[in-house]
Amino acid sequence: MLAENGEQLSGGQRQRLAIARALLSPAPVLVLDEATSALDPGTERQVVDSLAEATGGRTVIIIAHRASACAHATGWMALRGGRIAATGTGAPADGALSRRQTP
Helix, strand or coil: CCCHHHCCCCHHHHHHHHHHHHHHCCCCEEEEECCCCCCCHHHHHHHHHHHHHHCCCCEEEEECCCHHHHCCCCEEEEEECCEEEEEEECCCCCCHHHHHHCC
16 A cells, blocks of 8 residues: 555655656657666666666657667757757667766
8 A cells, every 4th residue: 555645655656657657648659767876786777778678769858877778769969059950760778878977
């Protein structure tokens, strides 16, 4: 039994619950903002792999600081100062985004 507002849930548990609720939505576009930031690497990998299957042809916009959250992306953009600094196709390679974050 959950308490009101899920107060006893960890950050990762709250994130997984929020992702599940988003996936149940009939919305044709999902925006996931730092959706896996509180997850450990193993759980993040499971969630990201599952998202690829569960989104079923919907457009998914993932906002993340870690490239691993975008493992199944068909394209990506890196922003600097609110402007597009770089773009690419496929998932960004590990470290590709962090190199672009430095001035």
